[in-house]
Amino acid sequence: MASTSDSGATWVAVVGGGPAGLLAAQHLAEAGHRVTVYEAQATMGRKFLVAGHGGFNLTNGEPAAPFAARYAARQPEFARYFQHFSAAELRAWAHSLGIGTFVGTSGRVFPLEEHKPAHLLRAWLEHLRTLGVELKTRHRWLGFAAQTGLRVLDEAAAQETVVYPAATLLALGGASWTKTGSDGRWTAAFEEIGVQTVPFEPSNCGAEVAWSAFFREKVGRQPLKNIALRCADHTVRGELMLTEYGLEGTPVYALTPALRAALAADGQATLQLNLKPELPTAQLLSKLAGRRPGKSLASFLADALKLKPPIPTLLREVGPPELPVAPSELARLLTSLPIPVSGLRPLDEAISTAGGVAWPEVDEHLMLRRRPGTFVAGEMLDWEAPTGGYLLQGCFSTGAWAARGLAQWLGAPVSL
Numbered sequence: 001m002a003s004t005s006d007s008g009a010t011w012v013a014v015v016g017g018g019p020a021g022l023l024a025a026q027h028l029a030e031a032g033h034r035v036t037v038y039e040a041q042a043t044m045g046r047k048f049l050v051a052g053h054g055g056f057n058l059t060n061g062e063p064a065a066p067f068a069a070r071y072a073a074r075q076p077e078f079a080r081y082f083q084h085f086s087a088a089e090l091r092a093w094a095h096s097l098g099i100g101t102f103v104g105t106s107g108r109v110f111p112l113e114e115h116k117p118a119h120l121l122r123a124w125l126e127h128l129r130t131l132g133v134e135l136k137t138r139h140r141w142l143g144f145a146a147q148t149g150l151r152v153l154d155e156a157a158a159q160e161t162v163v164y165p166a167a168t169l170l171a172l173g174g175a176s177w178t179k180t181g182s183d184g185r186w187t188a189a190f191e192e193i194g195v196q197t198v199p200f201e202p203s204n205c206g207a208e209v210a211w212s213a214f215f216r217e218k219v220g221r222q223p224l225k226n227i228a229l230r231c232a233d234h235t236v237r238g239e240l241m242l243t244e245y246g247l248e249g250t251p252v253y254a255l256t257p258a259l260r261a262a263l264a265a266d267g268q269a270t271l272q273l274n275l276k277p278e279l280p281t282a283q284l285l286s287k288l289a290g291r292r293p294g295k296s297l298a299s300f301l302a303d304a305l306k307l308k309p310p311i312p313t314l315l316r317e318v319g320p321p322e323l324p325v326a327p328s329e330l331a332r333l334l335t336s337l338p339i340p341v342s343g344l345r346p347l348d349e350a351i352s353t354a355g356g357v358a359w360p361e362v363d364e365h366l367m368l369r370r371r372p373g374t375f376v377a378g379e380m381l382d383w384e385a386p387t388g389g390y391l392l393q394g395c396f397s398t399g400a401w402a403a404r405g406l407a408q409w410l411g412a413p414v415s416l
């Protein structure tokens with residue numbers, strides 16, 4: 001396929017039909033380019049739809065500065081991407097597709113009740129078609145060819161061709177939930193041309209704890225509400241889920257970078273669980289001092305502190321062999337219960353991944369330094385952020401930013 005059509009429009013390829021690739025395709029088409037999206041799966045946006053199975057957080061209502069700080073190691077870059085395509089612009093974009101949004105109490109932005117992620121994706125793909133974007137599913141990118149060439153396998157026809165777009169934007173995703181298409185296999189093609197990638201690691205995932213057989217059987221899967229969890233100097237509040245293999249839930253997801261660092265350094269990590277984060281220490285001590293002799297710990301904790309089962313079992317599982325009686329020692333245990341973590345859950349289960357294209361490999365427009373005219377966006381870049389809408393916003397904003405860089409590189413007047 002030639003890089004310029006009869007109409008004179010420049011032809012660009014986007015590879016990867018997730019949120020980063022599709023938003024880039026939209027912006028490039030709106031800027032007058034002829035765009036083809038190649039997607040290996042039979043349908044576009046599979047991980048986007050998976051994200052919709054739980055609470056679908058499109059973005060977050062947090063102010064700009066703390067928002068950018070969520071992308072800890074890459075805060076200045078992300079602040080620039082959000083300036084270009086902000087959370088407000090993301091909400092306006094959803095609106096333009098007929099999908100209203102609201103900010104929940106936690107700051108997370110959700111589509112309105114009646115709008116399912118599938119509605120949003122359908123409206124979006126329809127809009128892309130009206131813009132003339134060619135959507136090619138079951139087309140797998142295999143690697144780079146000479147000059148601007150891309151090796152593409154048409155899986156339905158079992159035919160490999162080399163296409164020559166004027167420029168390319170790759171948005172191939174991370175390496176979790178491989179059944180959605182984000183398999184991370186693209187790193188081999190990058191290494192072939194000398195582009196360095198950082199190994200993928202699970203992010204926003206559960207933690208493994210070697211519970212005793214008794215604990216696994218007795219407790220199984222149960223929530224612990226209104227707790228705080230600490231690792232190193234990071235503390236996160238929320239709801240934790242005890243599972244047969246360890247811990248799940250927002251606080252543990254948010255602590256994966258700290259857990260990963262501790263596990264890499266020592267081969268093990270410890271989470272400190274505070275079961276009463278809202279109760280001032282003096283009040284906790286006074287309640288504990290009121291325990292009558294003869295009253296069992298389980299019924300005392302339930303009556304005085306609303307700490308009901310499975311908490312006594314958890315205290316016996318990870319606490320000292322003899323649970324303390326002195327209020328100060330018991331208070332310490334209830335507010336800083338050490339839970340030993342032996343590892344993180346497997347990569348494929350993670351909500352997102354750290355690792356991917358190393359930052360020194362891209363310029364400020366997200367163009368590969370070793371392959372001018374090829375841009376990258378979304379989770380395939382080496383960044384991580386917590387759940388709560390920050391992941392999708394990061395993908396949308398890098399997609400928009402890379403599309404802008406690509407249009408600029410092609411010499412188009414940049415109004416993107």
Ligand SMILES: Cc1cc2nc3c(=O)[nH]c(=O)nc-3n(C[C@H](O)[C@H](O)[C@H](O)COP(=O)(O)OP(=O)(O)OC[C@H]3O[C@@H](n4cnc5c(N)ncnc54)[C@H](O)[C@@H]3O)c2cc1C
Binds near residue numbers: 055059391
């Ligand atoms: C269970 C779950 C829940 C989530 N919930 C949320 C949430 O509520 N809020 C939030 O912000 N984020 C959430 N996320 C994260 C979010 O879905 C991802 O960060 C986001 O989809 C990544 O977008 P992307 O465009 O970079 O990549 P992807 O969405 O992974 O898209 C990449 C695409 O590239 C295609 N591809 C890969 N290799 C090739 C190839 N060689 N040739 C052609 N195509 C290829 C893949 O098939 C895929 O469709 C969730 C994720 C999971 C797994």
